[in-house]
Amino acid sequence: MTILRRTLDSDRVAPHQIESLWADLRLESLEKSPAQPGSIHARTQTLVTLAKNPTRELERAWKFVSIKHPGRLIALFTDPGVDVPAVVVEWSHPDSACSGSEMVGMAVKGPLKQHWAELVLPLLIPELPAYLWLAHPEDPDWSELRSLWAGIDHIILDTARAAKPWQMWAGLLQHRLPELGTSDLEWIRTDPWRQILASCFDQASCLALLGDLSAVTMRGSPSAISRSSWLMAWLGSRLDWNGGPPFNHLASTDNRPIAYHFQEDARAKHLSEVTLLFETDETFCRITETRQQLTAIVQQKGRTLFETSLPTLKEGVGHAVSEALNQGFDPLFGDAIRWLQGEKSQREGPHA
C-alpha cells in the first residue's frame, strides 16, 4: 500500500487550497501505486468513519470492507492520542494485493464541524452513496454530529458496546434528517437469528405453534442488551404484539400476555440463546449459538419437530459494516423501530 503523509494547519489553509491538496495527493498516490496499469478499481461508495483513534479492529474492518465494497474510505480521528497541529493526513491508494479502496485518514484537532466542510465534503465521491459510520461506542454528541449530515446518505451506528443503546437511538432519531438512512450493526447481527427463527416456522407443524407463544427468554452477555432488544422488536413487529421496551407488558393480538426474560451470562460473548416457549406443555423453540454456529431445535413433548443450523455473521466489525453497506435501508428495520416507538407496523410504508 502506498501511503503518503501530509500535515496541515487547516486554519491557515484556504478551502480551495485544500481541494487542490487532495487532488495532488491523489495524483501522487496514483503515480506511486503498484496497481496494474490500465486497471480501474470500480468505486461503489464513500465510507466515512468517525472514531476517536485508529485501532487494530478498525484497520481490520476497513481492509475487509474495502475488498467487498471498493470505494473511498475516509477516517476521521478526533482523539488520536498525539498532539496534532491541526490535521495530519495519510492517503493510501489501493493495490491489487492489499485492498480495493483508497484510504484517507485524518487526525483532527478541534470541533469536527470546523473541519467537515473543508476536509471531508470535497472527498465524497460525487454521485455515489456516502455512509457515515459512527465507530464511537459511547454516546455521541448529537448536536455536533448533526452538522455532519451534509453530504451523507446513510448513518451506521453500532450499539454493541453502548451502555444505553436506547439513548443512542433516541438521540439519533431526534437529530437526524428524515431522508437519512440508518443502520445499527446490532440489528445487522440479528440477521442469522431472524433467518433461523423464520426457518423454524416455515414448517407447517411448527407454524401452528406460533399462535400459542407465551414467553421469550434470552441469554447473553450484558453487552447483548441491544441485540436482544432488536430481536424482540422484530418479533413484536412481525407478530403484531402490543407493548414495547422494556418488554415487561407484552401481549399478543388476542391479549394473551407474553413474558420476556433476559438472563445475563458473564461467560457468553454476546447473545447466546433464545428460547420461545409455548402454552402447550414441554413445547419450545430454542436457538443456541456455539462457535459461530446457530443451532435451532423445535420440540414438543420430547419429540423433535424440526432442527437446523446456520452460521452466524463472522466476528469482526468489518463483516457487519459490509452487510450494512449491502443492505442499505431494510424495511424490517423500519418496522422494528416503529414498533419500538409504539406504532403499528406499516409493512409497505416509508422509511422510518
Add this chain to the structure above:
Amino acid sequence: MSDKQNPLRKGLRREHDIKPFVMVIFGAGGDLTSRKLAPALYNLMVDGLLPQSLAVVGFSRGDTTDSKFRTAMADAIGKFSRRPVDSAIMERLAASLWFIGSDFDDPKGYQILKERLDTWEREKGAQNRLFYLATPPAAYPVIARRLGESGLNRASAADRFVRLAVEKPFGRDTESAMALNDQLHQVFPEQQIFRLDHYLGKETVQNILVFRFANGIFEPLWNRQYIDHVQITVAESIGVGTRGGYYDQAGAARDMVQNHLLQLLSLVAMEPPVAFEADAVRSEKVKVLRAIHPFSPRDVQTNAVRGQYTDGVADGDPVLGYRDEAGVPSDSRTETFVALKLLVDNWRWAGVPFYLRTGKRLAKRCSEIAIQFQRVPHRFFRSLDMPEIEPNVLTLRIQPDEGISLKFGAKVPGPTVRIQSVHMDFLYGTAFLDEPPEAYERLLLDCLHGDSTLFTRHDEVEAAWTLVTALLNGWAQANDPVPVYEAGSWGPLEAMALIERDGRRWRRL
C-alpha cells in the same frame, strides 16, 4: 410454506430457507460428481446455505461402501474445491454422504433407495428430494421410469418438493430431444425438471441480463438501427483429451452450439421480459430461438462452416490432430469447430448477422460476445485525411478476464486531430474482489429453491435442436470433406471467408 403464512419469513433474504432434503446423484462415480457437484455442495455448506438435515446419496454401479464413497468425495473436494477445506465442515458433509450400489435399471436398487428416503424423512425431517442425473443421457429414460414405478417421483405432501436435474446433452437431435421430453414428462411434470447448462450459472452470463435491463442507456441502441453485427466466440485451446470416444459421437455442433452458444445468443437478442421470473425470461428466449432463420441445405453451404483440427502447437507444445486422439476413429468426420452466420428474423434484428464460432484446439481459451455498432453515418473528419474511424464495440467477456469493455474513439493529445480507439473497461476481478461462486453452486442452489430461471425449458431445448438438426442434416446430405485447421490457429480458412464475404472480419482475440 409460503411467505404469506409465516409472518417471520416476510422480508428476509430467501437464500437461507432451503428445506431439509435428500439429493440422489445417479452416476456418482463419474467426473461430474467429483469435479463439480461435490465441491459445489461443500462450498454451499461453507456459506451456510444448506440445511442441517440433508443427505446425499450416490447411486451407481459397483460395490462402493458408504465409507469409501465419503473418502472419494473428500478427496475430490480437496482437489477441486475453489476454497481450502475446513475439516469440521468436511466432516459434517461426509456424515451426510451415503452410497447405494445398483444398476440404473434394477428395481431392487430403487426399493432400497425408497426405504432409505422414507427413513430419513421420518428421522431427519428430510422431506424433499432432488434426483440428479449425472449419467450418460441414454440412462435418463430408464432412471425416470424406475423412479416413477417406485413412487419416488411424487412428493409426500403439497409443501414438499421432488425435482429432477438433468445434464446436457439433452438428446442428439430434435426427434430424440422431443422423445426424451415425452419420456420424462410421463413421470415428472415440466416444473419438476431442471435441465442444466452450466454456462447459465456463470456470473458473467447472468450479468448479460443485468447489463441489458438494469441500465437504461443500452436498450435504445440494442437493435438493427445501431448494431452492425454480433460475434459470439466460445474458443477452447484444449483438445478432446481422453473423451475422444464420447466426443466423436457428438461434435462441436451438438456439444457447444446447441446449448452454450445459442443460450448466449438468446440472452443477447431477447426482448425484455415482463418480470425476472423463470417462465417470463425463458419464454422470451424461446421466441428468439424460433425467430432464427432456419437452415436450408443451401444456407448450410453458405452460412455454416465446420472444421476438424490437425496436429499443431498449443500453449507452446506440439499436439496431436483430432483423428490421432485416443478413441477417435482415423476416418472421423466429426467436427471440432463450427462457425455460423445466423439471422434473427424479427423487428429488432432484421438484417443484423450473428456470427458464432466455437472450436477445440484454437489459439486461446476465450468466450465473449462482441456487439459491433454501425459506423458513423457521416465522415466528419474526412478533411483531415485520416483512416476510417473504427466502429464502437461493446464486448462482454465471459471468460477469462471476465468483464465488459467499450471501444470508442478519442482524440490523441497534440496539435492535430488524431483519433485513436481506446477501451473503457470494467473487470470483475478488480471491481468485485470477492471470489464469485462456481456455476454449479449457483445452479444447485436455484434447483433446491425451485427457481428455474437459469435452466432450459422443454420448448427451448427443442427449438435449439430444430436449428442444429437442420445444420447437421445439411452437412450429412452434402457429404463434403470436412475442412481442417491446424491446432493453435483460429479455425479453417473457410471460417474467415464466411465473415469476410460480408465485408467484416472476425475479432482478433
